[in-house]
Amino acid sequence: MKGFTALISFVCLAGSASARTVFSSLSVNGNWLGQDVAVRVPSANAPVTDINSDNMICNTGFIQPVSTAVASVPAGGQVTAHFHHTSAGYVGPDPSDPLDPTNKGPALAYLAKIPSATQTGVTGLKWFKIWQDGYTVANTQWASDRLYINGGNATFTIPSCIEAGQYLLRVESISLLEATEYPGAQFFLSCGQINVTGGGNASPATVSFPGAYTATDPGIVTNIFNENSYTPPGPAVFTC
Numbered sequence: 661m662k663g664f665t666a667l668i669s670f671v672c673l674a675g676s677a678s679a680r681t682v683f684s685s686l687s688v689n690g691n692w693l694g695q696d697v698a699v700r701v702p703s704a705n706a707p708v709t710d711i712n713s714d715n716m717i718c719n720t721g722f723i724q725p726v727s728t729a730v731a732s733v734p735a736g737g738q739v740t741a742h743f744h745h746t747s748a749g750y751v752g753p754d755p756s757d758p759l760d761p762t763n764k765g766p767a768l769a770y771l772a773k774i775p776s777a778t779q780t781g782v783t784g785l786k787w788f789k790i791w792q793d794g795y796t797v798a799n800t801q802w803a804s805d806r807l808y809i810n811g812g813n814a815t816f817t818i819p820s821c822i823e824a825g826q827y828l829l830r831v832e833s834i835s836l837l838e839a840t841e842y843p844g845a846q847f848f849l850s851c852g853q854i855n856v857t858g859g860g861n862a863s864p865a866t867v868s869f870p871g872a873y874t875a876t877d878p879g880i881v882t883n884i885f886n887e888n889s890y891t892p893p894g895p896a897v898f899t900c
């Protein structure tokens with residue numbers, strides 16, 4: 661029995677260690693901006709696990725110096741957040757790149773208006789969700805499976821009707837491998853720095869980070885091995 665318990669904890673440790681992933685670069689309408697450009701890249705690929713932590717906003721322990729670039733994105737344009745196994749981006753063949761395929765979970769993207777996309781302070785921002793990918797029951801495929809197939813590229817559209825100006829783009833991959841209780845879910849996230857041009861005057865409903873997720877959210881506490889339906893955590897996706 662003791663050996664069995666040891667084996668189980670070894671398997672769990674191996675699982676959590678390899679599930680790691682980092683969003684570290686951006687493309688705008690198919691043009692890659694370069695590694696670490698216009699993204700606050702955490703140097704470690706460790707997850708955030710405390711949903712009440714300020715690290716849920718944009719992560720922590722950034723590669724220095726943090727990029728001072730702000731990516732120009734036309735409203736209605738397509739953005740790709742690139743995830744890889746470590747903060748170094750793509751460094752060659754790695755069975756755990758962009759993430760370990762045994763990792764299962766959703767992927768989500770949020771925007772928050774900010775006076776300057778390069779400012780250090782990120783508390784108190786008002787976030788709205790612009791994209792999410794969850795679980796497809798019909799083929800038992802998770803967003804993480806699609807992220808793996810797509811080489812770590814999570815692509816979504818910036819709503820055409822939002823106001824022009826500077827925003828933080830928070831993109832997150834969640835591992836639910838150990839999410840049968842809270843804490844357990846692992847949050848891998850970074851913030852991109854963007855300047856939306858064009859646009860309109862929509863004012864989306866917003867949520868706060870931390871605050872948008874709760875310890876009883878079925879999108880955060882769930883059993884991936886017994887999933888009949890799944891709704892990612894947080895608010896509905898804003899549409900124009």
Ligand SMILES: *[C@@H]1O[C@H](CO)[C@@H](O)[C@H](O)[C@H]1NC(C)=O
Binds near residue numbers: 687809810811
């Ligand atoms: C992901 O995006 C990068 C940069 O645009 C591109 O080179 C690569 O081919 C894409 N990977 C897949 C699998 O689409």
Ligand SMILES: *[C@@H]1O[C@H](CO)[C@@H](O)[C@H](O)[C@H]1NC(C)=O
Binds near residue numbers: 732825826855856857
């Ligand atoms: C954002 O775009 C506007 C409109 O093109 C421009 O005037 C402004 O300088 C840009 N700001 C940044 C930080 O790129």
